[in-house]
Amino acid sequence: MxxxxxxxxxxxxxxxxxxxxxxxxxxxxxxxxxxxxxxxxxxxxxxxxxxxxxxxxxxxxxxxxxxxxxxxxxxxxxxxxxxxxxxxxxxDRLRNEFTVASIIPGPIGLLDFLKDQMPTRPVINWQLVNPDNVASDLENLKERLIFTDHEIINDDLESFYLGREYLKLEIDPFNPLSQKKAVSFKDLTGMTFLVLQDIGTWRKIVEDNIPQADFLYQNSINAMNTISQYSRFSFFVSNLTQALPDTSNRFNGDPRITVDIDDPKNEMEIYGTYLKSERRVVQPLLKALSQAWPK
Incomplete structure (x- = not known):
């Protein structure tokens, strides 16, 4: 040899x-x-x-x-x-840090807002994870917990159901749709929306289900807030992001009206996915987060 x-x-x-x-x-x-x-x-x-x-x-x-x-x-x-x-x-890093990432922004925004109430202080990775990389990122110990839009169960991984995320519409009061209690995606045909660039799975959902719409994608929440204040463009919030400080700041002096979106495509189940070997460490945080989950 x-x-x-x-x-x-x-x-x-x-x-x-x-x-x-x-x-x-x-x-x-x-x-x-x-x-x-x-x-x-x-x-x-x-x-x-x-x-x-x-x-x-x-x-x-x-x-x-x-x-x-x-x-x-x-x-x-x-x-x-x-x-x-x-x-x-x-x-070596995970020995001292509870790292959390997500394929969509809502859950990590909510966790950041509630982190002082959690049993473990999380370190949040704001860079969204490619859904195809969830398993490898967990198995390679890049993250301890990743929020996903579907359940993953195999020999090494499992998922904990947290709740649903759904969108709401923030619309100018002079738009006739603002008088409705709820609208469908089809009702929004041809409208123009301000949207954050990195919204994960939600981007395909709104693009695929709102016909002939224009989406003005913004790279930063600051740009989004500024344009919101000086324009009448509609935008989306979700049940997870509606109460967050960044969203609240956007509504300072803003006359827009919140309208529900009643559409079968406007719903996403959210899970916390992790290594089974990490169950004892991860589940207390997931249980606390599920109890605080906005309805």
Missing amino acids: INLTVNLELLTELVTFKRYGTLSATAEHLMITQPTVTRGMKRLEEELCVTLFDRSVSNHIKLNDTGLLAANEAAKLLKNVDDFTDKVLNY
Whole structure:
């Protein structure tokens, strides 16, 4: 059995060469010199005792079949190394922090508002999680708890039901719809709305269900508040965000009227999803949050 130790930097150069196709492009991407890449690839071949490149054409090299295999396996190995590093660092961080994230903003806004009432002081990650990354972020210990819009149960994960989130409409009192007790998404056809840029799953829901609407997306709550005060554009709040300070500030001197949205698509079940091994630590906070959940 060969005792082989391979330099990870050389594997990074190999993977980068496969991606960019030339020594010069590889060197430029890695911010090193082309001779350094050339020496590195020769050294890697020597360490592996194989030929990785086809050098039959003068002044041009390309990966042979062995090189392609090596580059693909190197990419897997480098990802495993990154995952290993992240998991160790995240574990050490989680020993002292209760980190919480979400795929939509409402639940973390509510938790931040109620955090002084929680049995554990959470550290909130305001960057929304891609729904496809929920399981990996929890398994790699990036987060201790993630709010999701559906239940997740497998060998390692489980979800705790918290309640529902639904939208309400804030509309100018001169709009005829303001006189209604409730409207449907279809009633809002063709209207213009101020909307925060990062609203997760809600963005697809409103875009798919309000025909011919214009959505003026804002990157920050401050911009949203300012434009709200100097315009008549409608906007949405939810049962989770309606009582939050940022929302309340938006209503200072604001004549808009709150109208319910009675529509079957205007409802989202919210869960707290976590590792089963974290159940004892996570569930007390989830139980406290569910008891304070706005109806």
